[in-house]
Amino acid sequence: MSATRYAAAPDAARSTRDCTDPWFFVLFNADRTVAPCCWHPPVARLAPGDSLEAALNGAAIKAVRRELLTGRLNAACADCPARGLTDPVSLAKRVQAEMAALRG
Numbered sequence: 311m312s313a314t315r316y317a318a319a320p321d322a323a324r325s326t327r328d329c330t331d332p333w334f335f336v337l338f339n340a341d342r343t344v345a346p347c348c349w350h351p352p353v354a355r356l357a358p359g360d361s362l363e364a365a366l367n368g369a370a371i372k373a374v375r376r377e378l379l380t381g382r383l384n385a386a387c388a389d390c391p392a393r394g395l396t397d398p399v400s401l402a403k404r405v406q407a408e409m410a411a412l413r414g
């Protein structure tokens with residue numbers, strides 16, 4: 311039996327997910343792991359006294375952002391059931407617009 315795919319697979323024209331979660335959302339689990347959304351594996355585990363900000367600016371979450379912006383998706387994002395497809399330029403514009411809106 312094959313695995314169920316809930317979302318369309320990325321293709322050449324739409325190589326990334328229309329997802330800004332790694333910039334604007336964080337999931338902090340009871341086991342102290344930090345994830346960019348409900349579907350992606352954790353990108354950090356905080357030890358007592360660790361800064362959440364460090365995890366939010368760490369190499370692992372930056373890699374997820376870079377993968378989305380380049381369309382070179384990791385397996386979790388490629389198979390993501392929650393976000394549709396788009397092209398990297400459109401995603402970059404959306405991220406920039408949402409950042410601008412946050413700054414006011």
Ligand code: SF4
Nearest residue numbers: 327329347350387390
């Ligand atoms: S798994 Fe889906 S929701 Fe999570 S960061 Fe990747 S594309 Fe976004």
